[in-house]
Structures are given as structure tokens and as C-alpha cells.
Amino acid sequence: MSSIARRNLFEDIPRFLVAQAGIMFAVSLVTIQTGVLSGFVRSVGIIVDHADADIWLANKDMVQLELTLPMPAATLDQVQQVAGVALAEPLVMTGGIWRSPTGEINAIRMFGFEPEGQLFSSFTLQSGSIQDLMQPYTVMADESILNSLGVDQVGATASLGSTPLQLVGLVKGAQSITSSPYLFTSVENAKAFATSGLSANLNCRLQEGDFLCTNVYQKEPSATTPKPSPLAATDSISYVLVRAQPGEDLQALKQRLQTAVPGTVALTQAEMASQTRDFWVRRTGVGFILGLGATVGVIVGIVIVGQILYSSVSDHLKEFATLKAMGVSDQVVYGIIIRQALWMGLLGYVPSLALCFGLGVWTFRTQGIMILITPPMAAGILGLTVFMCVGAAVFAIQKVTRVDPAIVFKS
Numbered sequence: 001m002s003s004i005a006r007r008n009l010f011e012d013i014p015r016f017l018v019a020q021a022g023i024m025f026a027v028s029l030v031t032i033q034t035g036v037l038s039g040f041v042r043s044v045g046i047i048v049d050h051a052d053a054d055i056w057l058a059n060k061d062m063v064q065l066e067l068t069l070p071m072p073a074a075t076l077d078q079v080q081q082v083a084g085v086a087l088a089e090p091l092v093m094t095g096g097i098w099r100s101p102t103g104e105i106n107a108i109r110m111f112g113f114e115p116e117g118q119l120f121s122s123f124t125l126q127s128g129s130i131q132d133l134m135q136p137y138t139v140m141a142d143e144s145i146l147n148s149l150g151v152d153q154v155g156a157t158a159s160l161g162s163t164p165l166q167l168v169g170l171v172k173g174a175q176s177i178t179s180s181p182y183l184f185t186s187v188e189n190a191k192a193f194a195t196s197g198l199s200a201n202l203n204c205r206l207q208e209g210d211f212l213c214t215n216v217y218q219k220e221p222s223a224t225t226p227k228p229s230p231l232a233a234t235d236s237i238s239y240v241l242v243r244a245q246p247g248e249d250l251q252a253l254k255q256r257l258q259t260a261v262p263g264t265v266a267l268t269q270a271e272m273a274s275q276t277r278d279f280w281v282r283r284t285g286v287g288f289i290l291g292l293g294a295t296v297g298v299i300v301g302i303v304i305v306g307q308i309l310y311s312s313v314s315d316h317l318k319e320f321a322t323l324k325a326m327g328v329s330d331q332v333v334y335g336i337i338i339r340q341a342l343w344m345g346l347l348g349y350v351p352s353l354a355l356c357f358g359l360g361v362w363t364f365r366t367q368g369i370m371i372l373i374t375p376p377m378a379a380g381i382l383g384l385t386v387f388m389c390v391g392a393a394v395f396a397i398q399k400v401t402r403v404d405p406a407i408v409f410k411s
Helices: 002-010 015-042 046-050 075-080 130-134 144-149 189-195 250-260 269-284 286-315 319-323 330-368 375-401 406-408
Strands: 055-059 085-099 105-114 122-126 138-142 157-160 163-172 182-186 202-207 208-214 240-244 263-270
Touching: 015 046, 015 269, 015 286, 015 330, 015 375, 046 075, 046 144, 046 269, 075 240, 075 250, 085 189, 105 144, 105 189, 130 138, 130 163, 130 182, 138 144, 144 163, 144 330, 163 189, 182 189, 189 330, 240 250, 250 263, 263 269, 269 286, 286 375, 330 375
Parallel strands: 105 182, 138 163
Antiparallel strands: 055 240, 055 263, 085 105, 085 157, 085 240, 122 163, 138 182, 157 163, 202 208
């Protein structure tokens, strides 16, 4: 019976190719939508995943990674005195307006951390060194956002608001697809960028190791940009990253931290990532939209496969009637149609998955958009493809169910 299914499938090659193109479209649509959703979910928490902290301490009003209120830097000293804390480091988060060398502007999100620290420096470096961020007014960015920033190489100079800066390195896989371009720098630099009081109309350039700024409109030279100052106890920070001592109970340590520093909330790394991802998926509607796209793909696939199978069964209706007249059971006839549907699904699934993998690599390298296709997801899409094809076969089976074996003897 499998041979009958294959013969029916490959009997008309042009129609077969058209059918497979339709199935590939449906499977690719489902895969891409699901992959984008999965990549989106991973992307929004990628900063948390990159950190090596056991616990994140934040303001009690913190909603998600990029939506929180500041805490005084003195919090860091309080945390270091809590029993069970092996290491604590500050994380400063701020925003600003990036102005490229050509004058174009873009909103950015900046993360300031300790370059010599251990809890926020596990980036995949493409060029440069984390230690380069200890130089004044230096930043790193993800390689995927260079076009957005209007620069094309390490060493390029630009400005943040009115403060000059230099791009000293590139990282990989550290950019959320939902957010403004991420910049990474030292805590001191982040503080300087956030508190700069220079004129917003300055044109800055790198000259003999220092930045020289000139007023764009008045053409008056200004003093060399002042060096960033160390973090003071009264300055603001966004998070305290904590590493627990070996064998320490993290839940108990969380309680001690919240007691020692009132007005804060302590979350494990997994909890912090989960809270950030839940915010984007449930409160922004992005998950619903991407899920809706995948559902539409399944419906389109069922319609395409169902129409093709229905047409094939109609063309071979006398053959099926002959089988029924010979006493072949309905289950066997139905099995032929289902096998034909499965062949169509498998032959459409393999090239579709290969296409989506290639598309995912291209989009990640060029756009920084992650289309994440994991082995469990690939297996799930295969199961969905089988379900889609078998479900479509039901429409064709209805045609055979009503066929009268007597049509074999009609002219």
C-alpha cells in the first residue's frame, strides 16, 4: 500500500513540486514564527544570562531588567557585610542619545560594570579587551548594531549626548532585539556619561589621546573633557550583583539581603531572567502576535495539503473504488491517503528546516535578530507537520468514504 501512496504522489511531478512548495511555505512560516518567538524570549534576558551573579539585588519597585529605580551606591557596602556574600559588584544602567560621526542620532541603553570584576564580564569578545574599558570615555557594543550606531570599525569616535567617546571593542550575542542598542562601559564612565554637563552643541574629536571639544555654533574651543571620577557612596546604581559563598543556600541569602537592605528585592539569576522574559511575553502582547502567526501557518498548511490531497483522491477515485470493490477494508484505503500525506509532510519539512536554519544564521549575523531553532523545537515542528498533514488527510478521506464501488463498472 505504501507503493500506491508513493505512485499517487510522484505521478504528476509538476503538481508534486507545486504541492511541496506550498507545504514548505507553511512549515517555514510556523518555524520562523516559533523561532522568532523563542529567540525573542531568550534575547530579552540575554544580559542576565551573561552575568555570573548568583543573586541580583534591585530596588523593590523593579519590574524587569530595563525598568527599575536607582539605589544609592552605599548599598554595595551593606551587601558586602551580609553573611554568605562572597563578592558584590555594582551595575549602573543609564540611557542617552548617541550621535554618530556623521551627526545621526540614536537612543541607546548603557550598562556600566567593573571591567576587573568577575560578575558581569563573560562576553564573547570579537575584538578588543574588557580592560580597554578602564580608559576614559570608552565603550563596547554588539557587532550586530554597528549600522544602527553609524560606525563601521573599532576605534571610531562619536558622542553620547554632549560627551565624546570611543568604541574600543565588539562583543557577540549581547543585544536584545526589543531594546535600543546596548553599550558596555566601566562604572566610572557610565557615571560620567550620565552626569555630563557639557554643552549639547559640542563637536568632539580624538587628538593625541584626549578628546578636544569645539562648540558647533560658536566655534569656540573648550577645555579637554574631564576624566571620569570614581563611584561615590551618594551616586546611584541600578543593581548589586552578588556571588554567594560556596554551599550557601540562595533562598536564605536572599532573605538576609532584603532584611539588611530595606526597600530592595533579591532575585536569583534564574528568577531575574524569568521576570524579565515574562514581562515582555505577557505584558507587551509580543508573544500573542508571534503565536498567532504560527497558528496562521498551521491553518494555511492544512488548507494547502488538504486541497492537494483532495484533488489527488478525486483523480484516483476509480482506483480507490476498485480497491473497495475487491474487498479491501476502509482502514487500508485510509492508510494509503495518510501515507501519502506523511510523505508530503516529510519531504516538505526537511528543506524547510534547512532554509530556516540558514535564514536564522543570516539574520543573527547581519541584523542581530535571533531565530532560535533548538533540537526540541525542531522535533516539535516535525510533530506539528505530521499533525497538519494527517489532519488534512481527513478531508480527502471524506471523499473516499462516500465513494460507491459500483462506479468501477460505469463507463
